[in-house]
Amino acid sequence: MSSAASVGEGPRILEVRTKILKKNDELAREMRTNFAAAGVRVVNLVSSPGSGKTRLLTETLRRLHEMGRAVAAIVGDLETDNDARRLATSGAPVRQIMTHGLCHLEAEMIQDALAAWGADGLAVASLETLFIENVGNLVCPTSWDLGESLRVVLMSVTEGEDKPLKYPGLFNTADCVVITKCDLAEACGFDRAAAVDAIQQVRPGVRLLETSAVTGAGLEAWLAAVS
C-alpha cells in the first residue's frame, strides 16, 4: 500500500493515502452485496435521541408483521435492552446491540449480531426487510456504513426546524428524511416550510416523508418506501 519515498538521512515519508474507515467500508460493501443477493432490504434509521425512532419502528414492524411480511430489527443503544423490548411488542424478531458507551454502530457489530442471531435460529436470508435502529446521535453514525440499502434520517417536530442546518454532515448522507411526531406540530408551533427549507439546504432533492406513529398519518407512504 505504502510507497516509501526519501531514503537517507532524516525523516522518511510513507505515503499511505488510505481511508481511515477502509475496513468498515469494505465489510459494509461485502454485506450490501450479500444482502442484495439474498433479496434483503436493509434500512438504517438515524436521528437524535428522542426523535421517535423506536415508536415509528415499532408501528412499522407491527403493521408489516401483521401483513405477513418477513421483517426484523436490530437496535443499538449504549445500555439497556429497553428498546428491543418495546420493538418486540410488534411481534417481529428483534435483537439488541449494547455498545457500552460507543456512540454509533459499526458494520462489524451488525455482522456479529446477525451471525449470533442466525445461530439462534433467525433465517436472515429469508427476510424481506431488516431495520437497523442506530444509536441516537446526529454526528457519530455519519461515517459508518452498515451495508444498508436505505439510510433514513429522522427529525421530530419538537426538535426545532433548523436541526439539519446544525448537523449538515449526517443529514447530507440521508436517502430519505422523515419528519416524525406530526401530530404534535401545531402544539409545538412547528414551521414546516422552514424545516423543509433547512433539509433542502443540506440535502438538495432528498425524499421527504412526514409521519405520526400515534395517528397513523403518513405511514402508508412510509411503509411503501421501506418495504
Place this chain on the structure above:
Amino acid sequence: MHELSIAMRIVEMVEAEVAAAGGGTVQRVQLRIGELAGVHEAALRFAFEQAREGTVASAADLSIVHLPVVVFCQRCQQPRELPRIPPLACPECGQPSGEIRQGEELELESIELLERAL
C-alpha cells in the same frame, strides 16, 4: 466520541504500515479530513493521545489538513468550493447542489518516520 474509534483505526493502520516498512519511530501522522466527515479536531487529538500510547506512534504529532466542501454546480457546470455550509448551494448562482466532489474525506495521508540512513 466516535473520534476514539477513528483514532484507534489510525493507530492500527500506522502500526501495520510501519511494520511493513521495516519499523521505525513515527514522528508525524498526516490526515486529510473533509468538513462533512463529522470529525471534531480537538476530540480526535485527545483520543489520538490515548490511542497512540505504547505503540510506534507514542510520540507522534497529528497533522490535519482540513478540506472544504466542493460541490458541482449543474447550472454553472463548474465545481465550486463552498465558503461555508450550509447551504449546499453554488456560492455564485445559488443553485442547490448535492453533488459533493470534496468534503467527505477521512484519510490517512502519510506517516513520517524518524530514522537514520538505511
